[in-house]
Amino acid sequence: MSSTTALTPKTVSNSWIFTHRSLIGIVFLVPAGLAVIFCRPLLNEAAPFALVLDFLGWLLFLAYLGMRLWATLYVGGVKDKILQTTGPYSITRNPLYLGGFCFALSIACFLKSLSLMALALGASIAYVRWVIPAEEEVLDSIFGGTFREYTRRTPRLIPRFSLYTAAPTVEVRLRAMRTEAKRLFTASMMPILVFILLHFRAMPWWPHWFTLP
DSSP: OHHHHHHSOOOGGGOHHHHTTHHHHHHHHHHHHHHHHTBOOSSOTTSHHHHHHHHHHHHHHHHHHHHHHHHHHHHTTOTTTSOOOSGGGGTOSOHHHHHHHHHHHHHHHHTTOHHHHHHHHHHHHHIIIIIHHHHHHHHHHHHTHHHHHHHHHSOSSSOOGGGOOOOSOOOOOHHHHHHHHHHHHHHHHHHHHHHHHHHHHTSTTSOOOBOOO
16 A cells, blocks of 8 residues: 555645645735725825835736746646746746736735735745745656756746746647636736725725724
8 A cells, every 4th residue: 555655646736735825815915905995095196105106016017927928838738747947937946926926016016005015925935935845845756856956056936037048949838828818817907906996995985994004
């Protein structure tokens, strides 16, 4: 029985923290996001600093879109079959997660909430501490020394652009790209929803139950 277990390939589905990783975002961000929507606005939307946060939010949101699409071009459909080390994967081992963190920070910027920014960073730290290592343990079991060498030269999350190398060719998997395009289209509705909610929050009839930075 032990030999059968040894032959069973390890997958990320064996990790509870990986399969339930969405709970991190729910626990960290959803309650805070709801509280921010019903808190008293600390900044006038026309104030210079509010405009700076909007600009930063759009930069982060575009970084999210670009990083997700770029990474999916390389890894879509073959994540556990081919070890990608070029393109976005040459500057960071986890460009998809990096894109997700940019998305969370962009929403915090749009909402003008330091509290939400802090919690987004907290969620990012939780991913770096528990979720990413669970996934990388599986990749190590699949690719062995090649993966370990890759981890030695490539940062886990924060990109190092000096390491960039381009792939000579990229095989585009249309099914993976269609799936990602649908996901990004849904995510693109979020800034529109946020700005609608900000408009409502500025109204005198909107309930302001909290005061948060």
